[in-house]
Amino acid sequence: RPGSRLRDLAASRDLLFGYAALQGFYERPDGALYADIAAEEFNFVTTENSLKWDLLNPLPGKYRWAQADNLIQLAKVSRQAVHGHTLVWYTQLPGWIKRSELADRETHMREFIDRVLTRYADDVPIWDVVNEALEADGTLRHSTWYEAMGGDFIDIAFRQARLSAPDATLLYNDYDVSFAGPKSDGLIALMTSLKDAGTPVDGVGFQMHLDADFDRFDEVAATFQKMADLDLDIYITELDVSIRNGMTEAQQAVVYEEVLSLCLEQARCKAYQIWGFTDMYSWRDEFNPLIFDRRYQTKPAYAALQRRL
Ligand code: XIL
DSSP: OTTOSHHHHHHTTTOEEEEEEOTTGGGSTTHHHHHHHHHHHOSEEEESSTTSHHHHOSBTTBOOOHHHHHHHHHHHHTTOEEEEOOSBOSSSOOHHHHTSOGGGHHHHHHHHHHHHHHHHTTTOOEEEEEEOOBOTTSSBOOOHHHHHHTTHHHHHHHHHHHHHOTTSEEEEEESSOSSSSHHHHHHHHHHHHHHHTTOOOOEEEEOOEEETTOOOHHHHHHHHHHHHHTTOEEEEEEEEEEOOTTOOHHHHHHHHHHHHHHHHHOTTEEEEEESOSBTTSOTTGGGOOSSBOTTSOBOHHHHHHHHHO
8 A cells, every 4th residue: 555654654653653774784695675665664764783882883993884884875765764773872882992991982973974074974964973871770880981070971971972973963872771760860851951951952862772561651751741842852762672582573562552652742752763673673673663574574563553554
């Protein structure tokens, strides 16, 4: 049925509907099929790994742009907006950064942000500037960046990003922050203090790696509203729903649909993005967490999204 593709239904609701693209999918035997479905179903795409520091800048002064360039070019052909993931993170860092002098790290961080944003600012309007700065207890993680700059690294990173890409939407992205608990409290405290300090942060990315028995939707709605009250946009950035012991595809479909409802019901929610689309390629592939199966057939979750959109 023309017009019933998820991307068209989402567009008519002004929603960015995305997936994370497997690095180098176009080189795989099933690459053409993967590309066709991705282009048909999604109007938004992020890079699962292709913009991470270890891949992009493995050695000092050496940048390998090809993977990211290819993905961005393909997105253009498919009329998909691109979401850049991720500039400042504690992991998937090259050895030379992890071993660098503490006194040099701010310079390295600023330089990386500037190189990447200068290259892609025209093609990539939305960026995860800082990823996963919080620990489970809501305090800041003692990362490579924290070690060198303390908590200030977050403000420094956002200010550098605004300078290098003045028109871009800048996000703080994290997991296990959508439902109530110490980490969600930590997120609210962090975003409040960034806003008070005038840090140029535009929104929050909620990863939402969930399980099929997840049912804390009221808590998620409340967290979303707290972000909206702080004048922040909401992006669902890495949704996947793992089917663990005894859970079913029907339960999985409910979670996909409920999260979509939360986004549609919250005016500040701009995007609903899934961390892949086929169970063939997922970082949690043993739990079949996505909306197409390994043979690229739609699952109940697909039909649920289609209906809800
Ligand atoms: C994951 C990728 O999916 C894997 O392919 C890679 O090996 C490790 O990273 N939070 C994030 C993502 O922000 O970048 C992670 O992606 C999943 C958790």
